[in-house]
Amino acid sequence: xxxxxxxxLILGIFLVISYISFVISxxxxxxxxxxxxxxxxxxxxxYRATFWVLVAYLCISGFFSxxxxxxxxxxxxxPFIGVCLAITVFVVxxxxxxxxxxxxxxxxxxxxxxxxxIPVNLATGIIRLVNESDSFFTNGALxxxxxxxxxxxxxxxxxxxxxxxxxxxxxxxxxxxx
Amino acid sequence: xxxxKLKSARAAxxxxxxxxxxxxxxxxxxxxxxxxxDYNPTIKLCIAICKVLGKTLDDLFWE
Numbered sequence: 001x002x003x004x005x006x007x008x009l010i011l012g013i014f015l016v017i018s019y020i021s022f023v024i025s026x027x028x029x030x031x032x033x034x035x036x037x038x039x040x041x042x043x044x045x046x047y048r049a050t051f052w053v054l055v056a057y058l059c060i061s062g063f064f065s066x067x068x069x070x071x072x073x074x075x076x077x078x079p080f081i082g083v084c085l086a087i088t089v090f091v092v093x094x095x096x097x098x099x100x101x102x103x104x105x106x107x108x109x110x111x112x113x114x115x116x117x118i119p120v121n122l123a124t125g126i127i128r129l130v131n132e133s134d135s136f137f138t139n140g141a142l143x144x145x146x147x148x149x150x151x152x153x154x155x156x157x158x159x160x161x162x163x164x165x166x167x168x169x170x171x172x173x174x175x176x177x178x
Numbered sequence: 179x180x181x182x183k184l185k186s187a188r189a190a191x192x193x194x195x196x197x198x199x200x201x202x203x204x205x206x207x208x209x210x211x212x213x214x215x216d217y218n219p220t221i222k223l224c225i226a227i228c229k230v231l232g233k234t235l236d237d238l239f240w241e
Contacts, residue, residue, distance in 0.1 A: 036204035038217050098207040104200070169207070 033102035042099035050090040057082045073142035080147060084154045095161045098169075107162055114159040121148040121155070180215045183238050187231045188213075202226045 035043065061078055065071050073081065094100035101107055125148030129135075136146045188198055195213075199206045204223065211217035212227075219227070224239050231238070 034203070036208050037220055037223055038208045038211065039205065098205060103203060103205050 033105070035099065035102050039099035039103075042097040043094060046090045046093040046097075046099070049093055050086045053089045054082055054086045057085055071141045073146075074138065074144065077142050077144055077146060080144075081150055084150050088154050088157055091158050092161045095158070095165050098165070107166060111159065111162055111166075114155045114162070118152050118155045118159065121152040124148045125152065181213050181238070184227065184231075185213045187233050187238060191231060193231075198227070198230060201230050 061072070061082070071078070091100060101110075125145070128145055128148070136142055188195070195209045196206045199209045202209075202223070203226075208217065208219075212219050224235055228235055228238055
C-alpha cells in the first residue's frame with residue numbers, strides 16, 4: 001500500500017465515522033425505525049436466507065481453494081465478496097417483500113444515494129486500474145482492485161430491485177385501492 | 179382467500195389502504211396483503227384494524 005492509498009484509506013475511515021456521527025446526532029431523540037409485524041417476519045426470513053447463502057459461499061470458496069491448491073482471492077477480497085453477497089441477498093429479499101424500509105419511510109433518498117455510490121465506485125475502480133496499470137490478479141488470486149467493482153455490482157442489483165419494486169407498487173395492479 | 183369483508187368495510191368508510199395503514203401503524207402493503215389473503219395478521223393487528231373500522235373480529239375475520 002503506497003502513501004496515496006494509505007491517505008485514501010484514512011480519509012475513507014474519517015468520512016464513514018463523520019457520517020455515522022452525523023446520523024446518530026440527527027436521530028437522537030427520534031423514535032427508532034418501526035417495522036410492522038409482517039415486515040419483522042420477512043426480515044427474519046431474509047436473515048435466515050442470508051445466513052445460508054454465506055455458509056454456502058464459505059464452503060464453495062474453501063472447497064475451490066482446496067481443489068485448486070491455491071487461494072482464488074486474497075485474504076481481504078474473499079471475505080469482502082462474501083459479505084457483499086450476503087448483504088445483497090438480505091436487501092433484495094427485504095425490498096422484494098417490502099420489508100426493507102420502516103413504516104412511513106420513503107425510499108427516494110436511498111435511490112439517489114445508491115445512484116451516487118454506483119458511478120463513484122465505478123470511477124474509482126477504473127481510475128485505479130488505468131493509473132496504476134494494475135490488474136485484478138496478484139499471483140493468480142483476485143486482489144483488492146476488484147472491490148470497487150464488487151460494490152458497484154452490489155448497489156446496481158439493489159438499486160434495480162428498488163426501482164422495480166417501486167414501479168410495481170405504483171402500477172395499477174400493485175396498488176389495490178377501492 | 180381474499181378478505182373482501184375488510185375491503186368493503188374500509189371502502190364503506192371511504193378510507194384508502196394508505197390511510198388505514200397509517201392509523202394502525204403498518205405499511206400499506208401489509209393491508210394490501212391482508213385484503214388479498216396473502217398474509218394472516220396476528221390477533222393484535224386484527225383488533226387494531228377492527229377498532230379503526232368500528233367492526234368486530236367476527237365481522238371482519240370470521241368466515
